[in-house]
Amino acid sequence: MSAVKYIYPFEEGRSSMRDLLGGKGANLAEMTHIGLPVPPGFTISTEACTAFYAQGEKLPEGLWPAALEELARLEKKAGKELGGEKDPLLVSVRSGAKFSMPGMMDTILNLGLNDQTVQAVARDTNDERFAYDCYRRFIQMFSNVVLKVDIHNFERILEGYKEDQRVRYDHELSPNSLKSVVREYKDVVLRETGRPFPQDPKEQLEMAIIAVFSSWNNQRAIVYRRQNNIPADLGTAVNVQAMVFGNTGFDSGTGVIFTRNPATGEKGLYGEYLTNAQGEDVVAGIRTPKPVAELAKDLPEAYRRLVEVGELLERHYADMQDIEFTVEHGKLYTLQTRTGKRTAAAAVKIAADLVHEGKISKPEAVMRIEPDQLTKLLHRGIDSQAKLKVMAQGLPASPGAASGAVVFDADEAQARGDKGQRVLLVRPETTPDDIHGIIAAQGILTSRGGMTCHAAIVARHMGKPCVVGCEALRIDLNRKEVLVGGTTIREGDTISIDGATGQVIMGEVPLVDPKLSGEFREILGWCDELRKIGVWANADTPGDAQKARDFGARGIGLCRTEHMFMASERLPVVQEMILAMNEKDRRTALDKLLPMQQGDFSGILQAMQGLPVTIRLLDPPLHEFLPDGEELAVDLARLRTLAEKGEKGGEAEIARKDELLKKVRALAEFNPMMGFRGCRLGVVYPEIYEMQCRAIFQAAAQLVKEGVDARPEVMIPLVGHVKELKLLRGMVERVLDEVQKATGVTLEHVMIGTMIEVPRAALTADEIATEAEFFSFGTNDLTQMTFGFSRDDAEAKFLPVYTQKGILPANPFATLDEGGVGKLVEMAVKLGRATRPGLQVGICGEHGGDPQSIDFCHRAGLDYVSCSPFRVPIARLAAAQANIAERTKVEKDK
């Protein structure tokens, strides 16, 4: 026997042993421990799985003998024998990793059945239909999972019998039909594998254990782990448990409940069940189940017990639970419990309610909410004013609205999604094999399944709008169309879904911004008490600024001015400025832009009154404001060829375009990201920055006169050398002085600072701080230059391979690279504050809205993070979590 202990009966485990036993095993043990009705069983540990892979996918030495010993003890507890001639033991063999991966790995039910034991079961239960139903399920599952026989082989046979017998549901098939099904199933196995279906229950068990271990590395599990950042080396445990049966008749059933509504957080049992069914029927969404409330009528005693168990488990785990149960002839068994996945709205409400119920503390509540999940609460919904052409109504499985082109399979969804097309995946139901299509789609619509079906669970977890069980849809996968009411929707047609109401709508719909719930505001209030780092927002318009302020931003960390240049009525003036041959003409154009810019700044400063507004002077290369050179060249080639062919009248157009092309070419760059942009523009054409500063200060002075507390901060972009900043700072100060003199207003809160986005700026931050009152890390560019990654090129060409091969743990443009870019940030903070102790330091790159990066910013001692308005609530939460985590660590280290 092996020296390592790989096997733990449920009596030996606890919920704290998730690493070793997986989530399912640990919770089965915990439930056993607290006396809940759990069928007996044992768990083969994740260490066994790791050993399995270490030895080239072989069971580690001693494991199988130990499993047989444990099986003997299980047989004793159950009072039944695996393969026994009378009342034989049947078991389930289920995967269970540390982190829940719903439906990703394999499960086998009813193991132990063979041509003999099926008869024993039929005899003992006096229910031949039941026995052969179990057996055909077992053959199908085992053959699919263990023997890798395509499941359609079996489905076709079953569907054929159902059609012949004109029945709708599996359980309506007669025992004789089921016997024929079993016979045909076994023929399929012989044909497809060259061997008869294995009859030895112990052989079945060993093969099943190996198959579950192997399923850790199936394709969909790998995709899911990548999607959810689950490490690939954790492995899965295997749970072997005595079967109980929900398919023994209409006093039996099986279901899944949540102790609170996972969509809204409302307290009370929530879930679905099916009578006379096994668990897979509920999860797979093949039959539409009944709401759990109806169980109170169907089986009142089991329902009463279920309510009790739910309350007990929620109190025990101090969190909302997701419980699988089976009722066998009226007796309730709990087969699994776990902390339930929930929508963001539910997470927020549950966390707040648990604080109000005195079950958890405020910091605990704050730590309970996954910041990334909140994006879902901030998703846009359908404008309530809009007139909708509602075509059908399904179940509201995951909130949020989405529009897109209809596609009928996951591969197509991925193909179109990769091209940037917005698609809706429409399926009868989804399976774990569809995961890549779900990722690629804007939303999911299914004609079958309930609130806990695969599509619903996965979509909620991803925060994707999802409508399920929309039975009015008649989907024809072959013809790639769906009939609904009288209308035929074809692949590529646009429809919309509202995951909050379950509506399916014709065409595109207008969307509106979300509102924050009372509980959400309450928790964010706790976050503000609990966080140290400030939360500002990036906003370029008064509207965005107002939104940011409503969401709790305490300043604008980045107001870009280039979008203001892009407005259609301004672009011609901007182009006039760019194409000017000398400073005088440039100034003439700039004079026209000044009042426009002044208006922009005035609106934002007003919206943010009393709070700082960091305005970045013009940053992008000037050619971004001009037409595309290649398009011009192609146009010219066409016009010239026409002229050659004798077409008249194009000369003026040719001359004009030729002239323009020359200018475009003169401004064209090889690597615009590192070209003539940022403060380099300000150094070469000081008059551009001068105009912008004048517009800022004039706007602020006018507001101050009107009694508005305007606080502009002027930010010089792309500084790499202190002398750039020194030169431009001199200009800014001169303009400030001129405006103050001309208006008679003293602007008290003006600050002048710089972005830190070029590695050299970080390396020489001590020098740069002599001229900067604030630093703002532009971590997008800083990441580009520190890695030497052009973001657009990298994400299209090689970054996916990099994360896939594990070279990088994540996309460094989404989550700040602490090891490299973070080192520069830390260096710059230290050097900068050494020169100027009061230096204000923030971050305005996209990382400012990423929870993990916010945690880094907190640790690095930044004063604030600035992110897009919609991420402000997330940032407030993440900022609080960073501080709580640090305090917890400090206390632990004491």
Add this chain to the structure above:
Amino acid sequence: MSAVKYIYPFEEGRSSMRDLLGGKGANLAEMTHIGLPVPPGFTISTEACTAFYAQGEKLPEGLWPAALEELARLEKKAGKELGGEKDPLLVSVRSGAKFSMPGMMDTILNLGLNDQTVQAVARDTNDERFAYDCYRRFIQMFSNVVLKVDIHNFERILEGYKEDQRVRYDHELSPNSLKSVVREYKDVVLRETGRPFPQDPKEQLEMAIIAVFSSWNNQRAIVYRRQNNIPADLGTAVNVQAMVFGNTGFDSGTGVIFTRNPATGEKGLYGEYLTNAQGEDVVAGIRTPKPVAELAKDLPEAYRRLVEVGELLERHYADMQDIEFTVEHGKLYTLQTRTGKRTAAAAVKIAADLVHEGKISKPEAVMRIEPDQLTKLLHRGIDSQAKLKVMAQGLPASPGAASGAVVFDADEAQARGDKGQRVLLVRPETTPDDIHGIIAAQGILTSRGGMTCHAAIVARHMGKPCVVGCEALRIDLNRKEVLVGGTTIREGDTISIDGATGQVIMGEVPLVDPKLSGEFREILGWCDELRKIGVWANADTPGDAQKARDFGARGIGLCRTEHMFMASERLPVVQEMILAMNEKDRRTALDKLLPMQQGDFSGILQAMQGLPVTIRLLDPPLHEFLPDGEELAVDLARLRTLAEKGEKGGEAEIARKDELLKKVRALAEFNPMMGFRGCRLGVVYPEIYEMQCRAIFQAAAQLVKEGVDARPEVMIPLVGHVKELKLLRGMVERVLDEVQKATGVTLEHVMIGTMIEVPRAALTADEIATEAEFFSFGTNDLTQMTFGFSRDDAEAKFLPVYTQKGILPANPFATLDEGGVGKLVEMAVKLGRATRPGLQVGICGEHGGDPQSIDFCHRAGLDYVSCSPFRVPIARLAAAQANIAERTKVEKDK
């Protein structure tokens, strides 16, 4: 009187006071001190110039009264009075900065003349021609320099008189003609300035001093300083000195000599003089002067004295001297001495000779040679086998050969040069105003002037080929053509010059590589003894490798493999590989490339046997090997328009180009510099790197079998994360293993390392060193990413403004930016060696050949620098100088 002492009579100064007195003032003082025949005078210090600018271009308080006092003392010494009625004192007023800026600033001779004193001079010298010649020179110079009257006004008058009188030289004009010239000159002044020519000699003096100070910031001086990296805040001194006259008849004269030949270094007086002339005549190159040897016949006593003075000064300064002298009625005066500028060849020979003569030590000799100057010795010459169509013969003023399109003015030279055209500047003579044209041109050709004329001095200093005094040329500036023999050369025609022989040649000529002189080799030998840092070379071909080895390289620091891909017979295979849709097709193409690459590597490894050859795996983005997208698009537009117009037969071509364009587009990038290149290619398409490694190791194994000591080092480019290197290192080791097994050869000297060219690599060098046996700093890319400068864009768009505005001290792509990029280099060396003490560290960016950057590399503790083969000697010298400078500093600090 001012509290600050601004004025120093020559008796008070010494040669060590260059900072204060400028080079000319300090040497005049030194010569006075050692008793040489120097006319008396005084120097107004550079501090006065600084004060002049600090006070808004006004003479500092007290300066003028002090100057008048010193003038009184000068009058006493000279026994003459400025403006005196009898034997009046005339003075020269000359600029003189710390660093020689020949011809860049202003000089005024004969100051003190007016309508009265000219008559006194005529009377006292009994030489009316002389007196009025001086006066007309003075008016012309003073009016041009001080009053800013265009010099052509005067030249036209003088030329008119010379034509009327049918004389060739100025001194042939009669006294009466000269009187008329003076009268017309004064009319010009009245007309152009609205005031008569100033008659008060003291007013003349004050105006002249101010003008000299002002000339520090004239346009050509600014350009020259920028070109020569002379700080802008040093200021110039002003030297006021009693005049002596070389234009008092044919027993007088003036000239410039070198104590050794400045072109070859040969010992012996070398130079030119003109009888009956003033100094400006020689320098300006207007009259072609006589070789100084002829002075021995013309004025034997003065010649004897000149030889003595030359020997004395060379011994005194322990270096070759450049001496200005004047003979007045047979008596020799020395007016200036300075260490003579010389060609690189001369510098080398002189330094070696001085060591052999026991005058200086080896380290002193090494420190005497400017490394940048050596490039000139390494310039290519004309192939001696070539048949040349020699059109004319001039003076060989600056060695090296050049071909280019003829241009006749500096602006045109610059305009064409900016467009990348190779031009030769052809002028009757050049003036300091032509400096921008000289910079832009490949070489200079003049019809007038001697070896010490403006063009010759400037060209030698820049290391540009130059032929002067080619009197056979008849240049017509208006018609922009030159007649030589019977041939007319027009603007834009190509000719060649050989600055080593003085030949002017029709058309383009074949060039050959230079050979190193014995002295050069000798000094480089001393350098190798005196340096600590190694010198390797960058070479991509066996020929280059051989050249590098001949020049003393001790390894190849960078062998690029992309050039090998570009060869015309390989490009189609490379394109086939790139356009392959899958790994199999890619491998098929790669299999064809393998033997070709193996041949490349075999040649280089053989050439460098016994020395390391660092081979960089493929680096550039793949689209560099494909046609240009825009050209394709334009082509397509043309073809399609033709097809629309009914032209037949283009369909296949359209389809082919459309297909190709799609591929080109798929590979196109926004910022290729930071895109899909370097090891990112190796990560995504490992088969490419695998082929290259196989080619390297197979080549090495074959050579080892043949008894050749092949030492390849495999260099992975663009690594930013240790895991990239780890992954690829695994591949390299696997291929090495396979090749060793297949060939039975053990390759003992293989090393695997990486470029450090991405900031992140430097920041995480401790991690990267775990997988790298060597680092090679790719400082071109490292500079690009650290600054965020795309080199091509920056140099075209804004870097010139940056250096001009003083934001950056130099182009950071030419001289390593120690403050930023250098900080990363130092960090990487420290972190890398902390992980792996034996880590080999070098640099292979262009900075590896830049002396100042080599000094940095020495201080940073690098093991070697690697540069282009032609810069290897320069690097050996600079490496020795870095070590000597450090030892000198250490000893000083003791």
